[in-house]
Amino acid sequence: MKKTSLYEEHTKLSGKIVDFAGWALPVQYSSILNEHLHTREKAGIFDIGHMGEFIIEGENAGEILNTLISSNISSLKEKKCRYGLLTNEEGGVIDDMITYRLEENKYMVVCNASRQEADFNWFKNHLPPEISLKDISEETSKIDLQGPLSFDVLLETLSIDATHLKYFQIDYFNFNNREITVSRTGYTGELGVEIYCPNEVAVEIWQKLISHENVKAIGLGARDTLRLEVGLALYGHELNEEVLPNEANLMRFVSLDSDFTGKEKIVQSIENPTKALVGLALTSKRAARDGMLILDENDIEVGAVTSGSVAPSLGIAIALGYVTPNCQKIGTKLNIDNGRTKLEATVVELPFFKDGTARRKLQL
Amino acid sequence: MSQENLKYTKEHEWIKLDGEICVIGITSHAQEALGDITFVESPAVGDQLAQDDICGSIESVKAVSEIFCPVSGEVTEINEELEDSPEFINEDPFGKGWIFKLKIEKASDLDELLDLSAYEALIENE
Numbered sequence: 001m002k003k004t005s006l007y008e009e010h011t012k013l014s015g016k017i018v019d020f021a022g023w024a025l026p027v028q029y030s031s032i033l034n035e036h037l038h039t040r041e042k043a044g045i046f047d048i049g050h051m052g053e054f055i056i057e058g059e060n061a062g063e064i065l066n067t068l069i070s071s072n073i074s075s076l077k078e079k080k081c082r083y084g085l086l087t088n089e090e091g092g093v094i095d096d097m098i099t100y101r102l103e104e105n106k107y108m109v110v111c112n113a114s115r116q117e118a119d120f121n122w123f124k125n126h127l128p129p130e131i132s133l134k135d136i137s138e139e140t141s142k143i144d145l146q147g148p149l150s151f152d153v154l155l156e157t158l159s160i161d162a163t164h165l166k167y168f169q170i171d172y173f174n175f176n177n178r179e180i181t182v183s184r185t186g187y188t189g190e191l192g193v194e195i196y197c198p199n200e201v202a203v204e205i206w207q208k209l210i211s212h213e214n215v216k217a218i219g220l221g222a223r224d225t226l227r228l229e230v231g232l233a234l235y236g237h238e239l240n241e242e243v244l245p246n247e248a249n250l251m252r253f254v255s256l257d258s259d260f261t262g263k264e265k266i267v268q269s270i271e272n273p274t275k276a277l278v279g280l281a282l283t284s285k286r287a288a289r290d291g292m293l294i295l296d297e298n299d300i301e302v303g304a305v306t307s308g309s310v311a312p313s314l315g316i317a318i319a320l321g322y323v324t325p326n327c328q329k330i331g332t333k334l335n336i337d338n339g340r341t342k343l344e345a346t347v348v349e350l351p352f353f354k355d356g357t358a359r360r361k362l363q364l
Numbered sequence: 365m366s367q368e369n370l371k372y373t374k375e376h377e378w379i380k381l382d383g384e385i386c387v388i389g390i391t392s393h394a395q396e397a398l399g400d401i402t403f404v405e406s407p408a409v410g411d412q413l414a415q416d417d418i419c420g421s422i423e424s425v426k427a428v429s430e431i432f433c434p435v436s437g438e439v440t441e442i443n444e445e446l447e448d449s450p451e452f453i454n455e456d457p458f459g460k461g462w463i464f465k466l467k468i469e470k471a472s473d474l475d476e477l478l479d480l481s482a483y484e485a486l487i488e489n490e
Binding site for chain 1: 399400402403405421423424425426428450
């Protein structure tokens, strides 16, 4: 397994190490439930060094990225970023990613570790020769700081005042004579930032952050329950090459004004959809799990669960899953077959957890 | 509770014999491997169970584990507190985290179970 530059820090904190997309990463340190609640209430730090970062640069790079990524990249202002999907000829999702406009003609794409190679090859094969593509993942570390106290923690531990950042905006800061990038984004629904830094300073940044009394290290387990509660998709669960963005409820990240790969298939699918991603609220803490079948009230199979867990902030189990379009209406009663019994579920609005602080105003 | 006087299964249940009533739970090793326990499905009082029957399940945030009945008999009591406080299994697996009680049918079932040193050897080798 590959190790991030923070591996030793996880073992020092007794992190329970698992294989995640070929990376040795902590699934939890002490308790997924406590780590989850701590992030919602205070601040947590996550080692996200496994994710991939590419620099894509050249004349009209934005317009060219518009032909590959579903969202409008060229309309981004400098130091802003946007979520989008890399799609294949069939409109299927190769990966989901955040694209940053660093400079006029310089972009950074941040992608899933499990898809890094596929994404790189896709870009390599589809970008014209005048656009350069560079994988900077090896030398880049990423630490997410998430939770309502994140910006206080940044100031108090790293002397970084980032309160001018709007949601999905970035800025550069100096840390030990190195440039680090702070992005007001995240995967938890809470106020927070993602910090991109050279590997050499990652340990020191981590140690300074964790020294704060309100900061805890958070593992992948709580990262998953936090993102699930706010209804965010996870590649390999809600997204794969057979899923179209409209089916995954991601049309707000699709710009039909630009001609990106697979757009026509998506337009066709919007006219005639075959499945829809829905949020399901269960009646107890008994969880539905990825792959379990979803049945309608007459026990007819209508879909399958893609993610499921107890929701620590809500006190019930929740799930995401695909169902036939006739079952996607809010309030529809469904059952989930867990192999032993049927779990009652109701289609609910997303996100499940609505009190996240991610968009909180920091400056008037 | 002294763990010395308990019997164990390979599936990480513990059994304490008190007259003809057995108390059954899962071991500290098992709860640690599961992580935060969020839901317990217990058998029902009156259920007639055979040795090795799957008689319930324990869910944590990340995993589901079945409960195997260590000995044959009739369920006489379940720990109703686990419905609201499944975390008792994490906090005190050999005490307030007990799962159910069963009236044992034949004491010889116990012979097939592990003693503490055999169980410790088992988890050592996992």
